[in-house]
Amino acid sequence: MQRDLGDRVYGGLVGALAAASTLLLLAPTLVVLIISLTSGMTLKFPPPGWSARWYIELFHSPEILAPALISLKVALCTTLLSAVLGSAAALGIFNSRSRLARLLDALFMSPMVLPAMAFSLSLLLVFNVIGLRLSFWTLVLGHTIVCVPFVIRMVGAAVQQLDPVLVTCSLSLGASRWYTFRRITLPLIRRGITAGSLVAFLSSFDNVPVSLFLADARTEVLPIKLWAILEGSLDVRVAAVSGVIVVLTLIGLVCAEALGGLSRSFGKTSS
Amino acid sequence: MASSATMMQTTAAAPEARGCALALEGIGHSFGGTIALDAIDLAVAPGELIALLGPSGCGKTTLLQIIAGFVQPSRGSVAFDQQRVDRTPANRRRIGMVFQNYALFPHLTVAENVAYGLRARKAPGAMVRSRVAEMLARVQMTTFGNRFPRQLSGGQQQRVALARALAIDPVLVLLDEPFSALDKNLRLDMQIEIKNLLKSCGVTSIMVTHDQEEALSMADRIVVLNKGRIEQIDTPDALYDAPASLFVNGFIGHANFLAGRTAGARGLVHLAAGAALVLREATQRTAETDVTVSIRPENLTLFERERPGAIPATVRVAMPLGAVSVIECVLASGETVKVSQSRAAWSGQPGAPAWLGITDTTKIHVFDTPRGSPSII
Numbered sequence: 041m042q043r044d045l046g047d048r049v050y051g052g053l054v055g056a057l058a059a060a061s062t063l064l065l066l067a068p069t070l071v072v073l074i075i076s077l078t079s080g081m082t083l084k085f086p087p088p089g090w091s092a093r094w095y096i097e098l099f100h101s102p103e104i105l106a107p108a109l110i111s112l113k114v115a116l117c118t119t120l121l122s123a124v125l126g127s128a129a130a131l132g133i134f135n136s137r138s139r140l141a142r143l144l145d146a147l148f149m150s151p152m153v154l155p156a157m158a159f160s161l162s163l164l165l166v167f168n169v170i171g172l173r174l175s176f177w178t179l180v181l182g183h184t185i186v187c188v189p190f191v192i193r194m195v196g197a198a199v200q201q202l203d204p205v206l207v208t209c210s211l212s213l214g215a216s217r218w219y220t221f222r223r224i225t226l227p228l229i230r231r232g233i234t235a236g237s238l239v240a241f242l243s244s245f246d247n248v249p250v251s252l253f254l255a256d257a258r259t260e261v262l263p264i265k266l267w268a269i270l271e272g273s274l275d276v277r278v279a280a281v282s283g284v285i286v287v288l289t290l291i292g293l294v295c296a297e298a299l300g301g302l303s304r305s306f307g308k309t310s311s
Numbered sequence: 312m313a314s315s316a317t318m319m320q321t322t323a324a325a326p327e328a329r330g331c332a333l334a335l336e337g338i339g340h341s342f343g344g345t346i347a348l349d350a351i352d353l354a355v356a357p358g359e360l361i362a363l364l365g366p367s368g369c370g371k372t373t374l375l376q377i378i379a380g381f382v383q384p385s386r387g388s389v390a391f392d393q394q395r396v397d398r399t400p401a402n403r404r405r406i407g408m409v410f411q412n413y414a415l416f417p418h419l420t421v422a423e424n425v426a427y428g429l430r431a432r433k434a435p436g437a438m439v440r441s442r443v444a445e446m447l448a449r450v451q452m453t454t455f456g457n458r459f460p461r462q463l464s465g466g467q468q469q470r471v472a473l474a475r476a477l478a479i480d481p482v483l484v485l486l487d488e489p490f491s492a493l494d495k496n497l498r499l500d501m502q503i504e505i506k507n508l509l510k511s512c513g514v515t516s517i518m519v520t521h522d523q524e525e526a527l528s529m530a531d532r533i534v535v536l537n538k539g540r541i542e543q544i545d546t547p548d549a550l551y552d553a554p555a556s557l558f559v560n561g562f563i564g565h566a567n568f569l570a571g572r573t574a575g576a577r578g579l580v581h582l583a584a585g586a587a588l589v590l591r592e593a594t595q596r597t598a599e600t601d602v603t604v605s606i607r608p609e610n611l612t613l614f615e616r617e618r619p620g621a622i623p624a625t626v627r628v629a630m631p632l633g634a635v636s637v638i639e640c641v642l643a644s645g646e647t648v649k650v651s652q653s654r655a656a657w658s659g660q661p662g663a664p665a666w667l668g669i670t671d672t673t674k675i676h677v678f679d680t681p682r683g684s685p686s687i688i
Contacts, residue, residue: 209414211402212379213428214479223427227418 069286076279083274094280101277104265108281111245111262114176118183118244123237125184126191127229133192134199145192152189159186160253167254174256182254183244190243191236198232231299238296242289330357330515331392331482333378338387340373347373348539351387360509360516362530364523366562370539371519372487378517379485380404391482407476407484407514412492413468415460421471422447422456428479446474449508465493466501473505477512484509486518490525502528523563527551535559557603557678566605567648570680573600580604580677584642586622588669592677601680608651610674613638614666621666624648628661640665 071085076094078087098104129148133141151159163182164174172178202225210220251261262281269275338351348370355361363371376382378389380401388395396404407428415424425446429439447453450470460468469489476484489505490498506529509516520526526533527547535542535550535558543555554560561568570583578593580602588604596602614621624640627647631654638650648667669675 203414205410205412205414206416208381209408209410210416210427210431212381212406212408213431213475214402214405215427215431216402219431223431224416 072279072282073286076276076283078276078279081276083276083279094276095283097277098280098284104262104269104277104281107260107262107265110176110259114179114183114251114259114261115241115244117180118187119237119241121180121184122187122191122240122244123233126188126236126240127195127233129188130192130195130199130232131225131229134196135204145196148192149189151186156186156247156249157253160250163250164253174254174259176256176259179251179255179259179261182250183247186247186250187240187244190239191233194236194239195229195232198229202228234296234299238292242292246285329480329482329513330359330484332357333483333515333517334388334390334393335374335378336388336390338374338377338384338389340370340377340382340384340386346539348377348384351541353534353541353544355515355517357515358510358513360506360518360529360531362526362533363517363519363536364526364533364562365521365536367521368538369536371521371536374536375485375487375517375519378483379406379408405479405482407479407481409469409472409476409484409486409489411488413460413472415468415471415475417460419459420456421452421458421460421463424460424471425475425478427475432479442478446478449477450474466497469493469501469505473508477508477514481514484514484516486516488520489518490520490522498525499528505529527563533563535562537562552674554605554676557605557681560605560676560678565608565649565651567608567611567646569604569606569642569646569648570644571602571604571677573598573602582622583644584622584624584646585644586620588620588672588675590675590677591673592675596677603678603680605676605678606648606669607674608637608649610670611648611650612652612668612670613640613650614668615663617666618668621668624665624667626661626663626665640667642667 075083075085075087077090077092078084079089079091079093080087129144133145133148160182163185167174167178206224206228207220210224211217215223246263247261248263248267251264255261255264266278266281270278333353333355335351335353338348339346340348351374353361363374365371373382377384380396380399383397388397390396391404416427419427422443425443426439429442434442443456444453447456450473452467452470452474455463455467455471460471463471469492486505490501493501502525518526518529527550530547532544532546533550534544537558543550543559545553545555550559550563554563557568560566571580571588572583573579573593573596574581574587575598578590580588580590580593582588582604590604593602613624613626617623622642624642627639627641629636629638634653635651636654638652640648640650642648650667
């Protein structure tokens with residue numbers, strides 16, 4: 041096949057841009073992974089030698105494990121709440137044509153647009169006014185509000201792809217509304233719920249601004265603890281924690297893709 | 312096609328009629344300010360196959376949804392076997408519905424799709440399995456039970472949709488434009504197959520279509536709808552041979568409409584195209600009335616030489632359509648006329664002068680010309 045010069049230049053340019061962007065996106069992650077495997081005592085790059093000692097060290101660091109566990113709990117509770125509330129909201133909003141639905145959509149999306157700091161501060165003030173004391177649950181509530189938009193967006197996309205005739209058809213076959221929801225609607229939007237939940241979990245797990253304002257003294261979350269450790273000393277354990285998080289995230293993404301890929305093959309309508 | 316239709320007529324008398332009688336009385340429906348349906352009365356006998364036929368926007372789909380229970384009519388009543396079902400929700404009416412694009416559940420296999428209605432009614436597992444096997448056998452899809460809908464062709468999807476609708480043992484089957492998603496070649500085969508199936512089940516069926524051929528080949532009786540009103544309810548043959556209105560005449564089959572004017576007694580009509588005809592249907596009319604005369608293309612014969620009573624014309628274009636040719640002519644009045652005749656019977660060229668002879672004047676229909684709307688011609 042013959043290609044003229046312009047085509048080749050274009051192809052080369054796009055290729056170079058793609059390579060540069062990939063490098064830019066991957067480099068920090070790679071650097072932190074490499075540093076976490078250092079045998080030395082500092083965050084020096086390149087490392088003087090290789091060792092898994094900092095990962096082993098993590099298991100003997102209750103001051104890191106405890107916040108990690110709390111972050112995990114917060115993220116799990118947040119994900120569960122966001123998935124249920126967000127899916128319900130998405131079903132309501134995207135099955136309705138009323139103007140109120142559009143308004144609610146914009147309202148639920150607002151935490152995504154507002155600066156997280158301003159939003160967290162205002163939520164703190166509200167808790168103060170109504171006399172709600174900060175606790176694990178105020179933190180979960182704050183996280184849920186900022187994580188719900190992700191679920192609404194992704195479930196909303198799935199709901200919009202759902203052919204409403206399928207629901208009508210289910211009813212015509214004698215199914216109740218609840219049976220129709222369980223057997224038709226839910227399986228067909230499951231991919232959106234899975235994807236939305238994963239994003240909600242990740243964004244809750246590494247959320248800093250909301251946690252800064254809404255956590256009480258006993259509820260210390262991982263990202264803030266890591267920051268506190270780094271402020272005192274350049275501890276390599278922080279790199280090791282980052283390494284663990286990167287690997288776990290990758291596993292999560294692969295699992296979601298496998299799940300999503302699976303349901304996508306079922307979820308595709310013949311049209 | 313005609314032979315298959317007569318074959319169907321014999322199966323129509325199958326004794327095993329399990330369907331219900333359907334009665335619609337004074338059904339009217341409005342969306343906002345616009346009237347979608349007005350004064351619809353219809354009585355359907357058990358086991359009958361009815362087609363609701365009309366152009367888009369005539370209200371036929373709304374009527375189907377009212378029968379199904381998805382739409383609550385503004386006025387009137389719906390009764391199954393003399394029992395009013397106006398307040399019965401759609402999922403309690405025991406209706407089998409076949410949707411336009413089949414609406415098969417994409418995440419369920421063929422067998423699960425067919426079982427869906429039974430499972431939703433909490434039928435026991437063994438009964439569901441045997442019923443699904445029976446239905447799949449009935450539509451010749453037994454070997455496809457474990458496939459997903461997207462792995463099926465259009466015709467196969469339609470069979471599954473029908474099996475799913477029939478599995479719940481419905482008293483009434485509703486089909487919404489059932490053949491519109493199929494290839495033209497496949498359509499006739501599926502029409503024959505589905506008509507056979509519905510008739511052998513003895514279920515009362517109502518189909519909605521805008522395709523007159525579909526309605527003519529499938530239905531025992533056709534309800535022609537126009538602008539929310541019933542124009543005529545009759546058998547396919549009667550609709551074709553004795554249309555009650557200009558609309559039905561134009562909608563069922565092809566028709567040439569010619570402007571004319573009655574002249575005196577004994578049914579004499581002067582055509583604008585320059586001929587006089589004596590028409591049985593014109594005898595009732597007073598003289599000097601504007602009328603529209605309808606002549607079917609197969610009731611005309613094209614001659615190359617002048618003969619008494621024939622209408623002079625000029626051939627515009629000839630289209631060979633296999634068994635017959637359709638020849639379009641222009642008359643002296645500027646009106647165009649289509650003639651359908653066997654290819655051998657005429658071999659002239661476009662632009663040639665010709666004369667139109669009428670085969671049977673008793674088959675010509677005469678209607679009052681609608682006031683202020685010559686556009687129908």
